[in-house]
Structure formats: C-alpha cells, structure tokens
Amino acid sequence: MCARSLESIRGDFPLIASHPLAYLDNAATTQKPAAVLKAMEEYYEKSNANPFRGVYELSEEATTAYEHARSVVADFIHAKRSEEIVFTRNASESLNLVAYSYGRKMLKPGDEIVVSVMEHHSNFLPWKMVAEETGATLVALNPNPDGEITKESLSVIGPKTKLVAITQVSNVFGRPNDIAAITSLAHQYGAVVVVDGAQSVPHMPVDVQALDADFLAFSGHKMFAPMGIGVLYGRMELLEAMPPFMRGGEMIEIVHWDRVTYAPVPHKFEAGTVNAGGAVALAAAMEYMKSIGWDTIMKQEEALTRRAVEGLLAIPHVRLVGSEDPSMHQGIVTFLVEGVHPHDIASILDSKQIAVRAGHHCAWPLMDYLGIHSTCRASFAVYNTMEEVDRFLEAVAGLRTAMGLPD
Amino acid sequence: MAERTFYNEILTDHNLHPQHKKKIENPDYVLEGVNPSCGDDIFLSLRLSGDTIVDVGFEGDGCAISQASADMMAELVMGKTIAEAEHYMDLFYRMIKNEASEEEIEELEEASVLQDISHMPARVKCAVLGWHTLEEMLNKHKA
Numbered sequence: 001m002c003a004r005s006l007e008s009i010r011g012d013f014p015l016i017a018s019h020p021l022a023y024l025d026n027a028a029t030t031q032k033p034a035a036v037l038k039a040m041e042e043y044y045e046k047s048n049a050n051p052f053r054g055v056y057e058l059s060e061e062a063t064t065a066y067e068h069a070r071s072v073v074a075d076f077i078h079a080k081r082s083e084e085i086v087f088t089r090n091a092s093e094s095l096n097l098v099a100y101s102y103g104r105k106m107l108k109p110g111d112e113i114v115v116s117v118m119e120h121h122s123n124f125l126p127w128k129m130v131a132e133e134t135g136a137t138l139v140a141l142n143p144n145p146d147g148e149i150t151k152e153s154l155s156v157i158g159p160k161t162k163l164v165a166i167t168q169v170s171n172v173f174g175r176p177n178d179i180a181a182i183t184s185l186a187h188q189y190g191a192v193v194v195v196d197g198a199q200s201v202p203h204m205p206v207d208v209q210a211l212d213a214d215f216l217a218f219s220g221h222k223m224f225a226p227m228g229i230g231v232l233y234g235r236m237e238l239l240e241a242m243p244p245f246m247r248g249g250e251m252i253e254i255v256h257w258d259r260v261t262y263a264p265v266p267h268k269f270e271a272g273t274v275n276a277g278g279a280v281a282l283a284a285a286m287e288y289m290k291s292i293g294w295d296t297i298m299k300q301e302e303a304l305t306r307r308a309v310e311g312l313l314a315i316p317h318v319r320l321v322g323s324e325d326p327s328m329h330q331g332i333v334t335f336l337v338e339g340v341h342p343h344d345i346a347s348i349l350d351s352k353q354i355a356v357r358a359g360h361h362c363a364w365p366l367m368d369y370l371g372i373h374s375t376c377r378a379s380f381a382v383y384n385t386m387e388e389v390d391r392f393l394e395a396v397a398g399l400r401t402a403m404g405l406p407d
Numbered sequence: 408m409a410e411r412t413f414y415n416e417i418l419t420d421h422n423l424h425p426q427h428k429k430k431i432e433n434p435d436y437v438l439e440g441v442n443p444s445c446g447d448d449i450f451l452s453l454r455l456s457g458d459t460i461v462d463v464g465f466e467g468d469g470c471a472i473s474q475a476s477a478d479m480m481a482e483l484v485m486g487k488t489i490a491e492a493e494h495y496m497d498l499f500y501r502m503i504k505n506e507a508s509e510e511e512i513e514e515l516e517e518a519s520v521l522q523d524i525s526h527m528p529a530r531v532k533c534a535v536l537g538w539h540t541l542e543e544m545l546n547k548h549k550a
Contacts, residue, residue: 340471341469341470341471342470343445343470343472343530343533344414344470344471344472347414347472347527347529347530348414350527358445359444359445360445360446364446373446373447373468374445374446402414402419403414403419403422403423403471404416404419404420404422404423405423
C-alpha cells in the first residue's frame with residue numbers, strides 16, 4: 001500500500017476541509033472522516049435492527065455487524081479474545097464500570113488504591129467513591145514537575161495495594177507513562193492495574209497483552225469515531241468474576257421472580273439496546289487509521305508537536321507544563337503565558353480562528369499539585385498542518401502585546 | 408474573516424491597572440463570587456451609607472474579562488444609590504444578552520466595551536461574575 005499524502009488525509013475530514021478554523025483541541029475530541037460517517041449511515045440504512053433480539057435475518061445482520069466491530073476493536077488493541085471488549089458510552093463509563101463492579105466488590109478497609117495525581121477526573125472520582133464506600137485508602141502517585149513517574153515514586157505501590165489507576169498518556173503533560181513497568185510491579189503484589197487509554201489509543205499502537213494491563217478504557221470520539229461509543233477492555237477472568245454494572249435487557253440468561261442468572265461476558269455488561277451504529281463507526285475509524293498507518297500518523301503528530309514545543313519555548317514569557325523535550329509530548333502541549341489568563345488566551349486565539357482548550361482540563365488535583373490555576377492546551381491530530389502550528393505560534397507571540405503587556 | 412475581539416485598550420487597562428482592586432475600609436459586606444466554569448473567584452466588598460454605595464472594592468485572581476468587568480462595575484456604582492446600581496445591573500445583563508438599545512448601552516460608559524461578549528457565550532460567566540456577586544450582596548442587604 002502506498003502512503004497517503006497528508007493533504008489527501010486532510011480532505012477526508014469534511015469539517016476540517018470546509019472550516020477556516022485551525023482545530024487544535026484534538027485531545028478533547030477529534031473531527032470525523034467521511035468513511036466513519038458513511039459507515040454509520042450505511043449501518044442505519046442497510047443493517048439496522050435490534051441486535052440479539054430478533055430471529056429474523058435483519059436482526060442477525062445487525063448482530064453480525066456489532067460483533068464484527070467488537071473483533072476489530074480487539075484486534076486494534078491486541079486483546080486475546082474479542083469477548084474481552086465491552087462497549088460503553090465513553091472512557092468515563094468504562095472506568096465507572098470497573099469502579100462500581102470490580103472496585104466496590106473486591107476492595108476492603110485497609111486496602112490501598114494507588115491513583116496518580118495526573119489522572120483526569122474520570123479516573124480519579126470513581127476511585128475516590130470506591131475508597132469512601134469500601135473503607136479502602138486512596139494513595140497518591142506523584143510525578144515530578146516534568147510529568148515523569150520515576151522509579152522512586154512507584155514505591156507507593158506495595159503489599160497493601162489492591163488497585164492502581166493510571167493514565168497511559170496524561171491529558172495535560174502529554175507524556176507517555178511506562179505502563180508495563182507499573183503492571184509488572186503491581187502484579188508482584190497481586191494488584192490490578194486500570195489504565196486510562198483515552199489519550200494513548202488514538203495516537204500510538206497499544207497492546208494490552210504486552211502492557212499486561214488488567215483493564216483499559218478509551219473513548220471512540222477522540223479517535224475519529226462518533227461521540228457515545230467507548231470501550232472497556234478487561235482481562236477475561238476478571239470480567240467473569242465481576243457482577244454486572246447495570247441491569248436490564250439482553251444481559252441475562254434466565255430471569256424468574258426468585259432466580260436470575262446473567263449472560264456471559266461481555267453481554268453481562270451491556271444492558272439495554274446497544275449502540276450498534278456507534279460500534280460499527282468505531283470499527284470504521286480503526287480501519288481508517290490502519291489504512292493511513294501508524295507510521296504516517298505518528299510521524300505527522302510528532303512533527304507538529306516538535307514545531308509547537310520548540311516554537312513555544314522560543315517565545316518570551318511562555319512556560320510549558322511538563323517536559324521541554326518534544327519527544328515527551330504525545331501530541332499534547334500545555335502552556336502558560338505570564339500575565340495572560342488562559343481563558344483570555346483561548347478567546348484571543350479563537351478570534352484568530354484557532355481553537356485551543358483553556359481551563360483545568362478535568363485534572364483539578366494535578367493543577368493543585370503543580371500550584372497553578374488553569375492552563376492552555378494545544379493538541380494535534382494527523383490532519384493538522386505545520387501552517388496551522390505556525391499560525392498558532394504567531395498568535396501566541398502576540399498575546400502579551402494584545403493585552404497591553406511589554407514583550 | 409473579521410476578527411471579533413474586544414480586548415481593546417479600555418479593557419486591558421482596567422485589567423492591568425484596576426482602580427478598585429483593593430481592600431476597602433470598614434466594609435459592611437464582603438462576599439465571594441465563584442465562576443464554576445473555571446474556578447476563578449473574586450471577593451467583593453461594599454460600604455453603604457443609608458441607601459448609597461460609598462465604597463466598593465474587589466480582590467482575587469481571574470481572567471481579564473472578569474477583572475476588568477468588576478473594575479468597570481465598581482466605577483459605575485460608586486456614589487450611586489442601590490436603586491441606581493440595580494438599574495445598571497439590569498442594563499448590563501440585557502447588554503450581554505444582546506437585548507439592550509444603543510442608548511441603554513451608552514449609559515454603561517466604559518462597561519459598554521463588553522457588549523460583544525454576547526458573541527462569546529463561553530465568556531459570559533466571566534463578565535457577570537462581579538455583577539452577580541453585587542446582586543447577591545444587595546439582595547442580602549435588602550432582606
């Protein structure tokens with residue numbers, strides 16, 4: 001297969017191709033390629049019926065499409081079996097599923113839950129809830145100011161640790177964490193590791209077996225799929241031992257007034273009518289990414305990130321959050337401009353047709369830990385261009401002047 | 408495409424050199440206002456003599472819009488009666504909803520530079536932070 005040109009890739013995204021905006025908020029959500037939109041439309045035009053319900057052919061087709069999507073996802077993250085893939089709404093729901101179903105059942109007073117302070121609220125609040133409800137203790141895993149989890153900091157993982165909640169790539173630092181080292185240590189103590197893959201799965205090859213992850217959560221909408229479809233990967237024996245998260249239709253085996261048994265994994269965790277169109281579109285997004293190839297995706301994101309990091313460092317009064325080494329940013333660059341509030345930065349950039357995120361990025365504990373209130377973040381996808389990064393840098397360079405401050 | 412920004416000199420000047428960002432003497436009321444969308448907060452203090460606002464000041468950190476808007480508000484309501492302050496409040500709220508007439512907007516003096524905030528729904532909360540805090544304070548006073 002010959003490599004796709006960056007220009008033609010950009011043309012795959014109707015919103016990007018038709019909008020003057022430099023869209024640099026891809027860590028929040030990505031735009032959708034025509035192939036994904038078409039896959040969803042085709043599902044509803046040609047294969048739609050309620051999966052698993054009907055004995056008629058169309059329902060079988062819907063079931064086949066949905067289960068095929070599951071196997072595409074399993075393949076994409078190298079799961080051993082497609083039954084280890086549970087479809088959810090998003091990474092938040094996946095993480096809540098593990099917290100409600102595994103955490104509340106398996107943890108006891110005296111147990112420790114190790115949570116990194118760089119977690120998104122969705123991999124922090126569920127564990128705080130589990131700690132409060134079970135009497136387990138939350139233990140903080142602290143990165144250094146470069147956003148690195150050092151070997152020494154991992155000493156908080158010990159005999160009392162029953163669960164470790166860690167993001168593979170922080171949505172603020174953008175720095176990849178060494179998940180394999182963390183699972184290897186945690187497993188020595190019999191703890192399970194819950195990995196937030198929301199910022200990693202869209203941007204780098206992830207192999208759950210190589211990482212030896214027990215759970216991995218991610219969202220479709222951050223990787224070119226529609227909103228409302230997400231994934232929980234879980235190790236089969238763990239999923240089998242867990243009670244259902246939600247109860248309702250199509251997650252049962254037998255239901256009588258006095259006797260209920262549940263469907264096998266993964267259906268036990270997919271109560272109610274599923275988002276088959278979303279699952280099909282997620283599979284199409286993964287196929288789309290495969291058709292471009294990781295080489296092209298990663299090379300372009302790396303080049304954009306390097307230009308942004310080096311460019312920002314060259315602007316006076318700009319400070320990066322996390323490492324100054326571009327290779328330590330997986331497409332995410334978070335920064336501050338002395339004297340200019342991040343919300344003003346985002347508004348001024350917006351007036352120049354540049355979309356960046358401002359705020360606490362749903363990582364308030366990390367902001368507290370770093371002693372900052374809020375930040376600005378630019379995040380890239382394969383369809384972004386060097387010209388967009390340059391426009392962004394030029395706008396950032398003019399911020400202090402625009403706010404009446406000396407250069 | 409035209410740039411739609413109101414980060415002009417009036418606004419940046421109120422942000423960088425606020426006249427009312429200070430503690431005031433013997434305040435009758437001090438109230439914290441929080442913007443839940445970003446966590447920014449201000450502490451507004453007020454001293455009354457009868458029905459007249461004789462001193463007003465604010466402290467805290469926030470974006471240029473929230474800081475400048477609070478400073479412009481303080482300048483407007485200083486020396487005015489509660490009823491007059493409430494009149495400005497009503498005008499300001501209507502201006503940022505794009506519902507005020509030209510003449511009404513003019514009454515708001517420098518605070519009128521914030522009229523374009525109606526095009527930026529995400530920043531409305533920043534602009535009204537000071538005003539909402541003042542409103543809450545005056546309601547407390549009247550209760």
